[in-house]
Amino acid sequence: MKIAVIGTGYVGLVTGVSLSEIGHDVVCIDVNKEKIKKMRQGISPIYEPGLSEMMMKNSAAKRLSFTNDHRTGMQQADVIYIAVGTPEDPDGSADLSFVDEASKNIAECIDHNVIVVTKSTVPVGTNHRIKEIINSRLMGRFTVEVVSNPEFLKEGSAIYDSFHGDRIVIGAENEHAFGVIEQINQPFNIPIFKTDIKSAEMIKYASNAFLATKISFINEISNICELVGANIESVSVGMGLDQRIGSQFLKAGIGYGGSCFPKDTKALIQIAGNVEYEFELLKGVVNVNKMQQGILIRKLKECVSDISGKKIAVLGLSFKPNTDDLRESASILITEELIKQGALVMAYDPIAMENAKSILNPLVCYASSIEEAVENSEAALIITDWDEIKNVDLTVFAKMKNPLVIDGRNCFSINEMAKNKVEYRSIGRPF
Numbered sequence: 001m002k003i004a005v006i007g008t009g010y011v012g013l014v015t016g017v018s019l020s021e022i023g024h025d026v027v028c029i030d031v032n033k034e035k036i037k038k039m040r041q042g043i044s045p046i047y048e049p050g051l052s053e054m055m056m057k058n059s060a061a062k063r064l065s066f067t068n069d070h071r072t073g074m075q076q077a078d079v080i081y082i083a084v085g086t087p088e089d090p091d092g093s094a095d096l097s098f099v100d101e102a103s104k105n106i107a108e109c110i111d112h113n114v115i116v117v118t119k120s121t122v123p124v125g126t127n128h129r130i131k132e133i134i135n136s137r138l139m140g141r142f143t144v145e146v147v148s149n150p151e152f153l154k155e156g157s158a159i160y161d162s163f164h165g166d167r168i169v170i171g172a173e174n175e176h177a178f179g180v181i182e183q184i185n186q187p188f189n190i191p192i193f194k195t196d197i198k199s200a201e202m203i204k205y206a207s208n209a210f211l212a213t214k215i216s217f218i219n220e221i222s223n224i225c226e227l228v229g230a231n232i233e234s235v236s237v238g239m240g241l242d243q244r245i246g247s248q249f250l251k252a253g254i255g256y257g258g259s260c261f262p263k264d265t266k267a268l269i270q271i272a273g274n275v276e277y278e279f280e281l282l283k284g285v286v287n288v289n290k291m292q293q294g295i296l297i298r299k300l301k302e303c304v305s306d307i308s309g310k311k312i313a314v315l316g317l318s319f320k321p322n323t324d325d326l327r328e329s330a331s332i333l334i335t336e337e338l339i340k341q342g343a344l345v346m347a348y349d350p351i352a353m354e355n356a357k358s359i360l361n362p363l364v365c366y367a368s369s370i371e372e373a374v375e376n377s378e379a380a381l382i383i384t385d386w387d388e389i390k391n392v393d394l395t396v397f398a399k400m401k402n403p404l405v406i407d408g409r410n411c412f413s414i415n416e417m418a419k420n421k422v423e424y425r426s427i428g429r430p431f
């Protein structure tokens with residue numbers, strides 16, 4: 001099958017590369033010339049395990065190519081995927097301007113019938129809007145069918161997830177479109193769930209909102225655990241053994257970040273609001289997350305009342321391990337607050353420091369190792385549970401001025417920290 005993918009962000013690039021891996025001819029289109037130039041040289045614009053290798057393999061096999069030119073990209077495509085961003089508008093709703101632009105480009109460039117598949121996370125009704133935009137410009141010259149095919153990839157394991165997902169959701173309006181998209185996805189060997197377009201669009205938002213709810217729920221339980229003397233880790237295990245609850249996404253921490261949960265939860269509140277439904281539960285989820293992102297600062301202040309002029313180490317900056325993405329990471333809020341209170345912030349992250357330099361307050365300093373970050377510091381705050389941080393030799397904390405570790409991800413055993421004479425605060429566990 002000949003496929004064009006518009007947009008080479010996380011979703012677009014991973015989609016394009018995975019589709020080429022299962023044998024389709026894929027052209028990835030992006031307006032960013034610099035990005036296309038790099039991808040043609042086999043350089044992935046994002047850090048994602050396994051992506052570069054797969055990109056190079058399929059480019060060499062001539063199944064995968066990159067272009068800035070929409071017309072060239074779509075010329076022979078049977079199916080065109082829209083995988084552009086839907087960023088957050090100031091009111092929390094999804095900004096559809098890139099989706100609209102992609103739809104207009106499709107109308108201008110195609111010279112044959114096509115199926116347009118939406119991978120971008122879009123509010124209910126958007127696929128119909130895409131169809132209208134395209135049809136109003138085509139004036140009946142060609143037929144366009146639209147399909148909603150939301151993605152459920154996680155950053156950091158996106159390639160793995162593409163081949164091992166729990167389900168592929170296809171929302172279409174006729175058997176022909178179902179058939180073609182089913183055929184494209186068959187080689188992934190993942191169960192396919194077919195439904196109508198609006199339900200497919202809603203499945204994406206509802207899934208992310210539900211996972212965000214699980215996280216905010218367990219974070220609140222962890223806060224209560226601290227007050228009543230229970231241990232969140234045992235509570236999570238005990239709850240997760242109930243198959244109706246499930247053991248995943250019950251890890252308490254410093255709140256969810258990333259490009260999806262924060263944006264999609266707010267967008268779903270807006271989607272509901274637009275039809276005059278107040279999504280009270282989800283509003284609570286968002287508020288709890290905001291509070292939880294500040295929890296390490298509150299714990300630090302309980303131990304060190306004045307941090308002005310003191311060196312504070314910040315370990316981990318990305319919103320989760322195995323990605324260089326800092327979007328909505330608690331590190332942004334935490335480093336900002338530390339600097340506001342006059343601390344000297346020394347940060348370390350195994351992969352995300354280059355990205356961090358353009359995002360975090362310019363007063364943040366960067367260390368080249370965990371050891372350098374913690375040396376002579378007053379406290380170390382752990383934001384991301386990278387393996388390198390979880391497996392660090394605990395004697396490294398002896399280099400601190402006063403060994404105090406405030407861990408937002410429960411990376412270490414309380415007993416081991418005590419053995420190493422580290423004052424240790426974590427999430428939802430006794431100290």
Ligand code: UGA
Nearest residue numbers: 151152153154155249250251253255256257258260319320
């Ligand atoms: C999320 C969803 O998991 C994917 O299914 C979805 O496709 C994607 O959004 C998207 O809409 O594109 P992602 O944002 O990459 O994926 O990352 P997750 O692994 O879900 O983690 C999100 C945040 O939740 C991270 O900050 C993580 O630290 C936090 N989290 C996750 C917890 O605090 N506790 C948990 O138990 C799980």
